[in-house]
Each structure stands twice: as structure tokens, then as C-alpha cells.
Amino acid sequence: MVDLSQTYTAPRRLAGAEGAKPKRRLSGNRIMIYGILCLISLYYILPLWVMVMTSLKGMPEVRVGNIFAPPVEVTFQPWIKAWAEACTGLNCDGLSRGFWNSVKITVPSVILSIIVASVNGYALVNWKFKGSEIFFGILLFGAFIPYQVMIYPIVIILRELGLMGDVWGLVLVHTIFGMPILTLLFRNYFASLPEELFKAARVDGAGFWGIFFRVLVPMSLPIFTVAMILQVTGIWNDFLFGVIYTKPEAYPMTVQLNNIVNSVQGVKEYNVNMAATLITGLVPLSIYLLSGKLFVRGIAAGAVKG
């Protein structure tokens, strides 16, 4: 299949004028490739389509209609209800509480984890000390340890620190578990910067923090953005830590969403559930769509070396 396309493009470049013909010859293969790709895309797109469509229908229409069909009568009521009135247990103030809890958890977690990891990466590249590589090795290895092995001892540690059930306890947990991948990210980036910069700054008398803040940070904005994307989506999507280390009133959005949708009591309002699911997915989804290549770069940086 491929060789056809290749052999026909090469002579075309030489002959120049015969542009149209080879294109027609390729079309059979091309149609198949595009056909398969479109089918695959359908598998990815349809669930999102179904979510959006269901969330815009009223319950009577959901009951009689086809989940793939667009709404006959568009209503935003499910969205309003999901945001402000949906019930979890006795609380009926909707997902908005979970949303703000998630914001309160995500913002400090992202900031703290990025500060810690960038300083780690900097120390690992430019200020190696005895054993630094060993600690880094343990850190990377730790990325593969199932969280379940560490969750209970961390409960004890947080209880001792008086942070159990507190947002700051969860922030600490996110900082810890984000550290391996972020440190790797920053370490690799700082190692790729020309060493002369560091040397020159040393000669000029800059110290540990001076070099970091005045030389490295200003030229590392792309990697900070990548780290931010990685952390915001990761922490926003977390469920396990949220459910373990916070109290019900402080549950992040994912936990609250699951409680709303999978609650056994009451009549199931599928349109509200789908609206709630969409609202929860909206933050990472918009980050993904807005950041484009940087998102891919973030996961690739984590993936390829991790």
C-alpha cells in the first residue's frame, strides 16, 4: 500500500506537470485509510456526542428517545440542576461544591508540586551531591509502586501531622506522588540547557537560588507550562486520594460526581447525570484542547523516559 504512494510521488516531483494522475491512482488506498480512521474516530467521538446530547434533553425525551439522537427540544435545565441542585446524601447543593473543592485542592497542589520538583531537578543536574542519583533512582522506582501499598501508612503520617481530612494533607499527597514524573521532566529539561550558562552565572557570583531564579526559571517557561498541564489534569482527575484523605464536605469533584451518579436512592435523572459528568470533564478537556501539542509533549516526556 505504502510503496505505491511513495513511487508515485517521487516521479511526480521530477516531471512536474503530471500532478493529477497519480493522485487518482492513490485514491483507492487513501479511501480505505481515511475510512478506517474515521471509523476509529467515531468510536472515540460517539460517547462524547451521547453525553452532550443527553445532557441537553428533558427527562421525558430521554425516556422515549434514542441516546444518539440530538434533542428535539434543547434545555439547559439539567446543567443548572447538576451544578446547583443535585444531591449527594443529604446535601443538595449540586456539583458546585465539588468544583470549588477541586479548585481549592488543585491550585495549591499544582503550585507546590511544581516548585518542589523544579528545585529537585535543578539540584540533580547542577548541584549533584553524594547519593543524589540514588535518591532520584528510588524516586523513579517509586512511580511504579502501586499507591495501595502506601496509602495506609500515609493516613498515619497525616494523622500525626494533624492534616488528615484537611485539604493541605491532600495537597501534600499530590505533591509527593507528582514528584517522580515532574522531577524527571525538569531534570531532563535543565540537563539540556547549555552548561555555560550555569558556569557563567557561577563566575559572576550567583548562588544556588540566584542561578535558579534569575537564569534557569526565566528560560524554562515551556517546561513549566508542560508541568502545569500535566498536574492540573492529573490532580483534577484524581479519585483515590480524594476519597481517602478528605472528609465528605471537602470531597473533590470526581468523588462527588461518582456519588451523585451512582447513588442508589431516588429516581435516576440521566440527563442531569450526563450534565454533571460533562461539567467534571470540562476542565481537563478544555486544557487538553487549548494546550494541544504541549499536552502531548507532557505525557510523552513522562512516558518515554518513565
Added chain:
Amino acid sequence: MSVTDHARAPARRPRRLISNPMAKIAALPMIMTALVIFIGCSLWTVVHSFTKSKLLPSTQFVGFDQYERLWGTRRWLASVENIAIYGVVALVFSLVLGFVIAALMDQKVRAEGAFRTIILFPYSLSFIVTGLVWQWILNPDFGVQGIVRGWGWESFTFDPLHNPDTVLAAMLMAGLWQGTGLVAVILLAALRGVDEDIWKASRVDGVPAWKTYIFVVIPILRPAFMTATVLIATGIVKLYDLVVALTNGGPGIASEMPAKYVYDAMFNKQNLGQGFAASTMMLVSVLLILIPWAIFEFGGKKRG
């Protein structure tokens, strides 16, 4: 790296004394995390898996009692079986599907960016969102089954979530939806790194494209495949959120997973010992995946 070489010049000693304390203090969070959390907490759990811990952790050692009980529990055995089946099938499917998608996208297609955006967007969503969406699509009354029945085929049955024999297939549909895009993107990046000359050479020899892919390109992509495999495999071991959102382990115990067993034992059943033993088994299984890979990777690097 070369900074150290530079530091090894005459002024090595004073520099260590003056400058490195700051670096060490700055690296303290990393050191603490490595030692206290990753090593300390893991060891703590392993050690306590040999105790009689129930509601609270205890230090009364009982040997392998917890493990004997664990491997005699039906629910644990079902969890292990489920994750083995799900794991193998998910791994194979996501590698094959991911590679096919990557190979198709590597055919100089138009709108490659759009396709990439589409296949990768579910990866940005949480497993909870993924699970709830698929729960809705697979809903017997309103989802696919309901629609086909509405078309007049009254006996059509497609209710994988409520059938113990097919619930893992349902989970697979959701899991692949979320994760295959990542594999495809990793492999696509690796495909872009394959030398163009290989294609030219195989064309000259008249080798069909699919043969070139299987016998030449896939072996070249081995590192990328290894990376993807390790990523998928370690992700599968941790599988928890998706089960909670999609099936909550049901019907019955047909979709229970080890991570859920651990959570339930620790936080719902006040049976810490079982949770510790089960999580230690999870750690062991990760090590069984990880150590051969590490030997392969680092052994290879040393030789190269």
C-alpha cells in the same frame, strides 16, 4: 553531568563544604519522599502484612496467616483472575490497536492533527467520567440495546454490564477508549523516528508494506513498545477508579479488582491485615513486571 566533572577540578573540597548544603536542603523533599514514603511506607505495609491488624495496625506477628486467608478468599481469587484476564487482553488490544492507528496516521494523512486530537482526548478525562459515560451507553434500557430493540429487533440483547460473563468486555471497551490514544501517540512518535531509507530499501526489494512493518519496523520500535507496555501494565495493576464508576465490582463479584479489594478491606471492612497482604501482593506483581524490564533496559544501555 559534566558539571560534576568540572567540579572535580582543584577546588573540589571547599566547594562541597560551602555550596552543597544549600543543594541538599533544597533536595530534602525529594530525599524525604524517597526514603520516608516510597521506601518507608512500602516496608511498613509489607511488615504489617504479617501481623494480626484488624481495625488498627497491630504488631502481633502471625506469620503468613493473612496471606493464607487472602488466597482462600473467593473475592480475592476472583479479583486476581479478573485482572489477569483484563490485563492480558487490554495490553494486547491497546498495543495492536494503538499500532494500527499510529501506522494509519503515519501514511501522510490530511487532518492528522484532528485525528490525533480525537483519539487522545479521552486520555485527558478521569476514569470516573469514562466509567459513567460507558455506563450510560451500555445502559440496557436507553443505550445500544434499547435503540436496537426500538428498531423492531425485540430479542436483541446487549447488556454486558449486567452479565458476569461479559462485564470485563464492557470494562475493556471503556478502558481502551480512554487509553489507546496514548499508545498510538507514543508509537506514532517512534514511527516518525524510523529511517526513511528502510522504506526505500524495502520498496527496491519489492517487499510489501505490511511485511516491512512486521519484520523491520516493529523490531525497530521495540523500545517504544516496551515503554508503552510498562505504562499500560502498571496502570492496569492500579485499576480502581474505572471499576468503581462503571460496575462497582458487580454484578456480584464478577468485576472485582485487587486495588478495590485493598481499599474495601482497609476502609470499609476494618480489616487492615487483609488490605496490607493484598497490597503487598500487588507490589510483588509490579516488581515481577518491572525487574525484567529494568534489567533489559539498563543492561542494554550498558552494552551500548
